[in-house]
Amino acid sequence: MIVKALLIVAVVAIAAGLARGGARRLALRRVGLAVFALAAIGGVLYPDTLTWVAQRIGVGRGADLMLYVLIVAFLSYIATRFAHDRRTDRRLTDLARCVALAEAPPPRPDGR
Amino acid sequence: MGAESGRSAAREGNDRNDTPDGSADSLPAAGPSLAEDLDDVWVVVPAYNEAAAIGPVLEGLTAVFAHVAVVDDASSDGTGDIAAAYPTVRLVRHPINLGQGAALQTGFDYVLRDPAARRVVTFDADGQHRAADALAMVRRLGTPSDLGAPLQVILGTRFGPGATAGAGRARLGVLRLAVAYTRATVRLPVTDTHNGLRAMTREVVAQLRLRQGGMAHATEILERVRASGFAWAEHPVTIDYSAYSQAKGQSMLNAINILTDLAIGRSR
Structure with a gap:
C-alpha cells in the first residue's frame, strides 16, 4: 500500500x-x-467510509463523490483567484499611475 | 434631435459653483496659447501603439489647443517618443500596459493637477476624430441645454443627424447592439456609446473613477453622468475610418470584446 x-x-x-x-x-x-x-x-x-458517505447522500461510489467535491473545490478556487487577481490588478494600476504621474512634467511649465 | 439633454434639473445641488465655462476664465495665457478662451481646455489622448497615426493627430490638435496630454500606455512601437517630439504636448508614460480606461483616468488625474483646467476633451490617438469637432464640442460646454441647465458633458455621436459613420455594415450592427444594451442598462438615451470623443467640465472629470481598464470605461462614464445628473448633450461628429484604423483595433473582434466587457462589467 x-x-x-x-x-x-x-x-x-x-x-x-x-x-x-x-x-x-x-x-x-x-x-x-x-x-x-x-x-x-x-x-x-478507509476507502469504504467514503463509499458509505457517498451512498448516504445519494451518490453511487466514493470515487464519484471525490470527483464532485474536487469540481466544487476547483470552481471555488477559481472564484477566489479571480477576486484576488482583480484586487491585485487595481493595486497595480494605482501604483503604475502613481509612477507615471510622478515622472510626468508639470501640466503648466510656468507652474501657474 | 442631435442634442438630447440630461436631467440635471432634478439635482441642482450637484452642479456646484457652475460658472458657465469659457467666459469666466479669460486669464491671459503665459504658454503658447492659440486662442485665449481655450487656455482652460485640456485634451487627453490615450495612446497605445499608435506610432503610425499619432503624429498627424497631434499636428491637428496642437494647431487648435494649447494643452494636450498624451498618456502613452506603455507602447512598444515608439508612440511616446513621437509624442515627446511635440514641445507643447505633455507626455505621461505608463510603466506597464494598463488598458485604455486606465490611460484615460491617468490623463484625468494629470490634467486636474492644473488648477486652471476647466474643460477636458478626450480624443482617440488613431486619427478617427477631428480637432474641429472637439473644438465645437468644447464651445458647447456651459451653453444651456434643452432644460436650461449649463451643459457639463458633450458626447460625440456617430449616429445623430449630421454625423458620418463610414463603417461597415457588420460593425455598425455590433455598435448598435452595444448602444441598445447600454441604453437599457445605464438608462441614458444616448445614440452612441463607444465614441472616444467627449468634452466635459472639470467637476465632471473630478468625479470620474474609471475602474475598467479595457473598453467598458465608456459605460462607466455614462453611468457617472446619469448618477450625478450632469447636464449632457450629444454632438454629431465625423469619424474617419481610415484603412489604418480599420485594420487596427476597430475589428469585429474588438466589438465582441466590448460586448463581453459590458456584460461582465455589469456583474462586477
Whole structure:
C-alpha cells in the first residue's frame, strides 16, 4: 500500500503549505485545512467510509463523490483567484499611475 | 434631435459653483496659447501603439489647443517618443500596459493637477476624430441645454443627424447592439456609446473613477453622468475610418470584446 503512504504525505504537505501565508482569515483557513486533512487521510486509510458517505447522500461510489467535491473545490478556487487577481490588478494600476504621474512634467511649465 | 439633454434639473445641488465655462476664465495665457478662451481646455489622448497615426493627430490638435496630454500606455512601437517630439504636448508614460480606461483616468488625474483646467476633451490617438469637432464640442460646454441647465458633458455621436459613420455594415450592427444594451442598462438615451470623443467640465472629470481598464470605461462614464445628473448633450461628429484604423483595433473582434466587457462589467 505504497500509494496510501504517498497520498497521506501529499495531503499533509499541502495542508502545511497552505497553513502559512497572509494573516487575514488565517484561523478559519487553518480549521478548514485540519478538517480537510483529516477527511483526506481517513479516506485514504478507509476507502469504504467514503463509499458509505457517498451512498448516504445519494451518490453511487466514493470515487464519484471525490470527483464532485474536487469540481466544487476547483470552481471555488477559481472564484477566489479571480477576486484576488482583480484586487491585485487595481493595486497595480494605482501604483503604475502613481509612477507615471510622478515622472510626468508639470501640466503648466510656468507652474501657474 | 442631435442634442438630447440630461436631467440635471432634478439635482441642482450637484452642479456646484457652475460658472458657465469659457467666459469666466479669460486669464491671459503665459504658454503658447492659440486662442485665449481655450487656455482652460485640456485634451487627453490615450495612446497605445499608435506610432503610425499619432503624429498627424497631434499636428491637428496642437494647431487648435494649447494643452494636450498624451498618456502613452506603455507602447512598444515608439508612440511616446513621437509624442515627446511635440514641445507643447505633455507626455505621461505608463510603466506597464494598463488598458485604455486606465490611460484615460491617468490623463484625468494629470490634467486636474492644473488648477486652471476647466474643460477636458478626450480624443482617440488613431486619427478617427477631428480637432474641429472637439473644438465645437468644447464651445458647447456651459451653453444651456434643452432644460436650461449649463451643459457639463458633450458626447460625440456617430449616429445623430449630421454625423458620418463610414463603417461597415457588420460593425455598425455590433455598435448598435452595444448602444441598445447600454441604453437599457445605464438608462441614458444616448445614440452612441463607444465614441472616444467627449468634452466635459472639470467637476465632471473630478468625479470620474474609471475602474475598467479595457473598453467598458465608456459605460462607466455614462453611468457617472446619469448618477450625478450632469447636464449632457450629444454632438454629431465625423469619424474617419481610415484603412489604418480599420485594420487596427476597430475589428469585429474588438466589438465582441466590448460586448463581453459590458456584460461582465455589469456583474462586477
